[in-house]
Amino acid sequence: MTAGIVRYLTHPQVQIDPDVPVPQWGLSPVGRARTETLVQAPWLANTTQIISSGERKAVETAGIIAGPLGIMIEIRAAMHENDRSATGFLKPAEFEQVADRFFAEPHLSVRGWERAVDAQARIVREVEAVLARDRHGDVLFVGHGAVGTLLLCHYAGHPINRVHDQPAGGGHCFALARQDRSILHAWCRMEEIAS
Template sequence: MKTTKIIFLRHAETQKDPLVNAVLWGLSERGRAQAEEVSKQPIMSTVDMIYVSEEKKTAFTAEPIAKKFSKEVCASGFFNEVGRGDKFFSAEEFEAEKARQLTNLSYRAFGGESGLDALLRFKKGINEIVRKNPEKTILIVTHGTILNIYFADMLNFFEKLPERWSKTAFCAYGIIENGEVRKDIV
């Protein structure tokens, strides 16, 4: 019996720019190397289709995989990071706001959407692509916060969410097969 497999990949390391909204950030030199390296993972050769968020860093992360295996990349707002405002935060401010967001999923961090709202949006996108693409292997390149919230939901393990988020490396991936976690993102 064929299965539907979703590989969730966190984007590669970004090049932060306080003068530009994070949505527009590209990859750092290290991030470009990470994206190339992840394209060499054997599991990437099994991918039938690739989805990314609307943020450039996810498209740049997917690019080496798409080129290597001649796959199209589809951008979808369903897979965006938890919505955040335009303000650039210092590292300390960001960490404090992120910790609050991950310990209270109803909290609208950074003046954006709540973790729960983002989870509902994300799950809606997953359900839609699974319905449209049964028995396929789908790669979704997305973001660390939403991935950790989603995997916590799938595993019914919301405790220690801030710690899980802090341990999620750039280009880490997790796998869901037929609605069950086969490989955790952390």
């Protein structure tokens, strides 16, 4: 297995519009500005692959990073956020309650949402399919908070639990060693990534 670092980055702040399906939301001006600060980040120097969810906010984040690096984005549709289409947009307080249950009861479909165990299996499958190609360089996955947390739980050997969720606001990253999948660091703000 080729050496290198695997990073999972969540998109930062989005433009919330209750009249637009959530997967079609784009970055807000704050989210875009935060991502643009990464362009010269030293930790990106060895990145040779950028793999993105197909949701607009993730693709926009990946595109801002990929352009200056001269890397084409690979979109993997199955890297999408947990499927919440059964409820559609929920106001923040209600969303947080349902999200708490999603993590607390991973084997149940909470209000029709995709089960956490299924979302976890899906995101792990996508990441492992990319890493199985064994290409040189670091890999950057760009995606979402809930499935990112499920991925972190998997590689860290933690049971599914929201205590491992990224802090509010998005734009956080965790990293693992490619060779043995050991966690190098848990969630940190993308502006504070050191390795």
